[in-house]
Amino acid sequence: MSLEHSVREQSLIAAVIATHAVAALLWTGGAASRRKGLLTAAAWTFGAAFALNGVLIADRWVEAGRAPFKTLYETLLLYPFCVGLATLVLIGLHRLRVLIPFSSAVCIFGLGYAVAKPDVEIVNLPPALQSVWFVPHVVTYFIAYATLFASFALALLALWKPDWRSAESGEGFEASANRAVKFGFATLSLGIVMGAIWGKEAWGDYWSWDPKENWALVSWLAYLIYLHVRLMRGWGGRRSMAVCAASFAAVVFTYLGMNLLPTAKDSVHVYQQP
Amino acid sequence: MKPNILTKDDLLARSRLWPSFAGLAGIVVALVLLGHIYSAVQGSWLGNRWSLTVAASALAATAWSFRKPLVAWLVSLEFSVALLAVLLLATATGTVLLQGQAQEAFDARYGAAFGPFLRLLGFDDIFHSFAFRGLLATLAVSLACVLVDKRAWRPTEWFFLLNHGGIIVVIIGGLAGMLGGAKGFIDIREGQSTSSFAVLDRAGNRTGALQDLGFALRLDKFEVEKVAPEWKFYVYEGHTTTGKPALARGLTEAGEWTRAGHSGASFRVLAVYPDFAVKTGLRELPDGTGKPAAHVKAFDKAGNIEDLVLVPGDDGRSGVLFPETKTLFRFYWNEADVRVRTEGTPPGHLVTWKLAAAPGDGASVTLEIGKERELEGGIRIAATAFYPDFSYDGKKKLATTRSDQPRNPAIELAVTYPSGRTERRYLFSNHRDFDVAGTGNDALAFAYRFRPAEEAPEREVALIGSTREVLDYRKGQLVGRQGLPDKPTEPVAKGVSAMLLGLSPSAEVEHTPFSRSETWKNPVAEVEVRFAGNTEKARVKGGRPIPLGAGDSFLVFQAKLDDIRAFRSRVSINPEGADVKRGTIAVNSPLSFGGYRLYQSNYKKEDPKYSGIQVVKDPGLWVAYLGFGMMCLGVPCRFYLTPWLARRRHIAEKAHG
Structure with a gap:
C-alpha cells in the first residue's frame, strides 16, 4: 500500500464520516423544525456520503488489484456503502427519510471501527477466495445485512410509534419494516445459496457446519421465524416487530461476533484477529 | 396489519404456540432416545435392516392412527415457528459448544459432571447427531404435509411450492449424498499413481478403509505458486515474535506515526535500505x-x-x-x-564506546573474553561470550554459533554501572553502527569490531x-x-x-x-520510536526484533515468504491406458471423472512434491442444486409476484363485475 493511498484513504474515510454527520444533523434539524427543505438537504447530503464511500471502495480496489472485501477493515468500508444504498433505495421508493439518522449513525460507527482496527494492510487473497463467487457472495450478503439493518431501524420505529402513517403512502413503519425484511431475506437466501455452491466448488461440501455458516443459518432461520410469526393470530403488530428487531442481533453476531466462539478458530470465514 | 402473502384464513392456526414447543421438546427427547437405542442395537439382530423396517412400520402405523390431529399440528404455523426456533437453538448451540472433540477433551472443557450429560444429549457433535437429523427429517415431513394441505400444485400456489418445496428438495439431495455418496482422500507425490482412496466419515475423519476409484490417477506435477515476498513492519505482542502480529504496515505507509498495538509506543519509518551498507568518510x-x-x-x-x-x-x-x-x-x-x-597478533575484540548523545566516533578498547575493563565514570564493560558465527535458537531462546568461522562475529557485552546494575547486549562486527545502552543523557553507545588473528x-x-x-x-x-x-x-x-x-x-x-543495490540482501530500516514522551532512533535489521514500549512487544521488519497464490496438481487419468486423460486440479476448480470430483485440498511445506486430493462422490449434488434454484426463485416470486398477480386478478374480477 502506498503512502499516498494510505493518506488518501484516511482522508476519504474522514470525509465520509463528516458528511454522514452533516446528513444526520440536517435531518435532526429538519425533523425538529418541520422544514421539508432541510430534510431534502439531508437526503442529498446522505447521497453525497454514499458516493464518497463508493470512491473510497473503488480507490482501494484499484490499489489492491482485487475486490477489497477480504479483511474486516475492508468489509467495514463495504457495509456503510451497502447501508447507504439500501437507505437511498428506501428513500426513493417509500420516502423513508426517517432512516437517515439511523443509517448515518451505523455508517459512522462502521467507518470509525474500521479506522480503529489495525488490519488496514492490503493482504493477498488465499487460493480459496480466488473465485468468481467471491464478489457476488460477499456483496449479496452485505446488501442483505444492510437491508436487514433498515428493517431493524424501522421495527424500532414501529415499536415506538405504532400508529404513525406516512402522509404520502399511508403506510406505517411496520409495513415498511416488513418490506425491508422480505428483500433482506430474499438476498440472504441468495447469499447462502451462492456460498453453498462456492463451498462445493472449493472444498467439496456445500455445507460444512462451519461456525460462520451456522450463524448465517441462524440469521436466516430467525427471519424465517419472523415471516411466519407475523402470520399467526395475535402475533402481528408489536410482537412481530419485536421479533424482527431481535432477529437483527443474529445478523450482527454473524458479522462481528465470530471471534467470541470457541469453535471459530478453524473457520475459513472468520475475520482473523490481525 | 395486513398480511400480504397469505391470508389468515388460509393459514388458520389450529393449535397454540407454547403447546407446539412442548410437543417438539417431546419429539427431541424421543429422537435422542431413539439415537441411543439405535447405537445400542447396531451390530445385533435388533439392528439389522428387517428389525429396523418393522420398528419404522410400527412407528408409522401409530402415527397413521393419529393422522388427523398430527397433520393438523404439522401444518400449523405454530408448529413451523416452534420447529424453526428449535433448529435455530440447536444450530447456535453447535457453535457455542466445542464440536467433534475427543471425549476427554470435551469433558475436560465442560467438567466431569456436565460434560457427560451434554454428550448424552448429543451436544458434542450436534450436526451429525441422530436427533438433529431427525429434526431435519421432521422439517421435510412438515413441509410435505403443508404442500399437500395447501394443494400447492395449483397454479396459484406454484411460488409457494417453489420456496417450500425447494427446502424439501435440498434435504433430499443431502440425504442422497449421505446414503449413496462417498468421501475420501488421496495422499500422493509427484510420479506416483493410485487407483484407490482413503475413506473419510461424514465428519471428515479417516476410517482406515480404502475404496477403489475405478480408474488410475497419476500426479505428474504439483505446482505451488507463491506471492512475491513483501517486506513489512510487524508488531508482535505478549513476549513473542511468532503467530499473528498485532499490526502490519507496508513500507511506505509506515512513514506516518503508527500506534504499535497495545505497547503504548508509536513508531515511524525514516528510511529503508534493501541492501544495507555504511559508507565511511x-x-x-x-x-x-x-x-x-x-x-x-x-x-x-x-x-x-x-x-x-x-x-x-x-x-x-x-x-x-x-x-x-x-x-x-x-x-x-x-x-x-x-x-x-x-609480530603476529591474536584475535581481538575492539569495542568502541561513547555517550549516545555525543557526536563523533568515540574511544576504543580491546577486550579479552571474560575480562572486565573499566571505562570513565566507573562504568565497567566485559565481553562475556564470543560467537564467531552468531545465530539465535528461537526454541531454546539461546544465542549460539553455527560454526567456528568468523562469518558473523558477535560478543555478549555486559555493561555494569556504578550502581551495580548490569545490562547485557549482543554486538555484531558485521553491523558496526552504535548500539545504545540505557536511556537519557547518560546512555552509552557501543560498536564492535572483530579482528581475526x-x-x-x-x-x-x-x-x-x-x-x-x-x-x-x-x-x-x-x-x-x-x-x-x-x-x-x-x-x-x-x-x-x-x-x-x-x-x-x-x-x-x-x-x-x-x-548497495535494490535487491533485499541485507534489509535494514531506520525507525523512530516514541514511548513515554521520549523519541529515539533505532536501526531495525531484517528479521531481528527490537523491543517496544515496556518490552513486551516487538517490532520486526520481515518478509513473509509463505503467501500462496495457487496450488495445482497436474494429473493423468489412466496413465497407462490408450485413452489417457490429462487434467489440472486446483482450488476452486475440481476435476470431474468417473462419477467423482477431485479437489485440491492439501500440501506440505516440507515436501514440495506432495499433494493432498479430496475425493467426493455426491449423487445428490444436482438434486440439492435444484432445491437451491427453487428456493432462490421461489422466495422473491412469493414476495413480489404473488401479490402482484393477486392484485391483477382482483382488478380483472372487478372489471368483469
Whole structure:
C-alpha cells in the first residue's frame, strides 16, 4: 500500500464520516423544525456520503488489484456503502427519510471501527477466495445485512410509534419494516445459496457446519421465524416487530461476533484477529 | 396489519404456540432416545435392516392412527415457528459448544459432571447427531404435509411450492449424498499413481478403509505458486515474535506515526535500505577538535572494495593487513610515532564506546573474553561470550554459533554501572553502527569490531600524515620513502592495493548508511520510536526484533515468504491406458471423472512434491442444486409476484363485475 493511498484513504474515510454527520444533523434539524427543505438537504447530503464511500471502495480496489472485501477493515468500508444504498433505495421508493439518522449513525460507527482496527494492510487473497463467487457472495450478503439493518431501524420505529402513517403512502413503519425484511431475506437466501455452491466448488461440501455458516443459518432461520410469526393470530403488530428487531442481533453476531466462539478458530470465514 | 402473502384464513392456526414447543421438546427427547437405542442395537439382530423396517412400520402405523390431529399440528404455523426456533437453538448451540472433540477433551472443557450429560444429549457433535437429523427429517415431513394441505400444485400456489418445496428438495439431495455418496482422500507425490482412496466419515475423519476409484490417477506435477515476498513492519505482542502480529504496515505507509498495538509506543519509518551498507568518510573539523585520520579504499584479489578510515593506532592493532602479500598498511600522523610491527597478533575484540548523545566516533578498547575493563565514570564493560558465527535458537531462546568461522562475529557485552546494575547486549562486527545502552543523557553507545588473528607482517607501509609521505619497511627496516600521489585514484604504494581518498589532521569519521543495490540482501530500516514522551532512533535489521514500549512487544521488519497464490496438481487419468486423460486440479476448480470430483485440498511445506486430493462422490449434488434454484426463485416470486398477480386478478374480477 502506498503512502499516498494510505493518506488518501484516511482522508476519504474522514470525509465520509463528516458528511454522514452533516446528513444526520440536517435531518435532526429538519425533523425538529418541520422544514421539508432541510430534510431534502439531508437526503442529498446522505447521497453525497454514499458516493464518497463508493470512491473510497473503488480507490482501494484499484490499489489492491482485487475486490477489497477480504479483511474486516475492508468489509467495514463495504457495509456503510451497502447501508447507504439500501437507505437511498428506501428513500426513493417509500420516502423513508426517517432512516437517515439511523443509517448515518451505523455508517459512522462502521467507518470509525474500521479506522480503529489495525488490519488496514492490503493482504493477498488465499487460493480459496480466488473465485468468481467471491464478489457476488460477499456483496449479496452485505446488501442483505444492510437491508436487514433498515428493517431493524424501522421495527424500532414501529415499536415506538405504532400508529404513525406516512402522509404520502399511508403506510406505517411496520409495513415498511416488513418490506425491508422480505428483500433482506430474499438476498440472504441468495447469499447462502451462492456460498453453498462456492463451498462445493472449493472444498467439496456445500455445507460444512462451519461456525460462520451456522450463524448465517441462524440469521436466516430467525427471519424465517419472523415471516411466519407475523402470520399467526395475535402475533402481528408489536410482537412481530419485536421479533424482527431481535432477529437483527443474529445478523450482527454473524458479522462481528465470530471471534467470541470457541469453535471459530478453524473457520475459513472468520475475520482473523490481525 | 395486513398480511400480504397469505391470508389468515388460509393459514388458520389450529393449535397454540407454547403447546407446539412442548410437543417438539417431546419429539427431541424421543429422537435422542431413539439415537441411543439405535447405537445400542447396531451390530445385533435388533439392528439389522428387517428389525429396523418393522420398528419404522410400527412407528408409522401409530402415527397413521393419529393422522388427523398430527397433520393438523404439522401444518400449523405454530408448529413451523416452534420447529424453526428449535433448529435455530440447536444450530447456535453447535457453535457455542466445542464440536467433534475427543471425549476427554470435551469433558475436560465442560467438567466431569456436565460434560457427560451434554454428550448424552448429543451436544458434542450436534450436526451429525441422530436427533438433529431427525429434526431435519421432521422439517421435510412438515413441509410435505403443508404442500399437500395447501394443494400447492395449483397454479396459484406454484411460488409457494417453489420456496417450500425447494427446502424439501435440498434435504433430499443431502440425504442422497449421505446414503449413496462417498468421501475420501488421496495422499500422493509427484510420479506416483493410485487407483484407490482413503475413506473419510461424514465428519471428515479417516476410517482406515480404502475404496477403489475405478480408474488410475497419476500426479505428474504439483505446482505451488507463491506471492512475491513483501517486506513489512510487524508488531508482535505478549513476549513473542511468532503467530499473528498485532499490526502490519507496508513500507511506505509506515512513514506516518503508527500506534504499535497495545505497547503504548508509536513508531515511524525514516528510511529503508534493501541492501544495507555504511559508507565511511571523513568530515574535516578545521577548529582542531577532531583527530588525524586517513580515508583509504582498499581492494582484495576477489574484487571486493572496502572503505577504511585509519586513525593513528594506540593499541598496536591499527591498520589493515593484506594477507596475500603479508603487507600491513598503517597510518601515523608523525614519523616519530612509527612502531613497526613484526609480530603476529591474536584475535581481538575492539569495542568502541561513547555517550549516545555525543557526536563523533568515540574511544576504543580491546577486550579479552571474560575480562572486565573499566571505562570513565566507573562504568565497567566485559565481553562475556564470543560467537564467531552468531545465530539465535528461537526454541531454546539461546544465542549460539553455527560454526567456528568468523562469518558473523558477535560478543555478549555486559555493561555494569556504578550502581551495580548490569545490562547485557549482543554486538555484531558485521553491523558496526552504535548500539545504545540505557536511556537519557547518560546512555552509552557501543560498536564492535572483530579482528581475526593476524600473521606477522613481512612488510609495513606507513602513511605519514604530517609530511604526506609513504614509508616502506621490510622486516622492520626502512627500505623506501616516497611522496603521496597527487591524485587520490592512484595507488599510494607499489604492490599495495589501496588508494588514499582523504587525509586530515583534524576530522571526524562519518558513517553514512546507503543501499548497495535494490535487491533485499541485507534489509535494514531506520525507525523512530516514541514511548513515554521520549523519541529515539533505532536501526531495525531484517528479521531481528527490537523491543517496544515496556518490552513486551516487538517490532520486526520481515518478509513473509509463505503467501500462496495457487496450488495445482497436474494429473493423468489412466496413465497407462490408450485413452489417457490429462487434467489440472486446483482450488476452486475440481476435476470431474468417473462419477467423482477431485479437489485440491492439501500440501506440505516440507515436501514440495506432495499433494493432498479430496475425493467426493455426491449423487445428490444436482438434486440439492435444484432445491437451491427453487428456493432462490421461489422466495422473491412469493414476495413480489404473488401479490402482484393477486392484485391483477382482483382488478380483472372487478372489471368483469
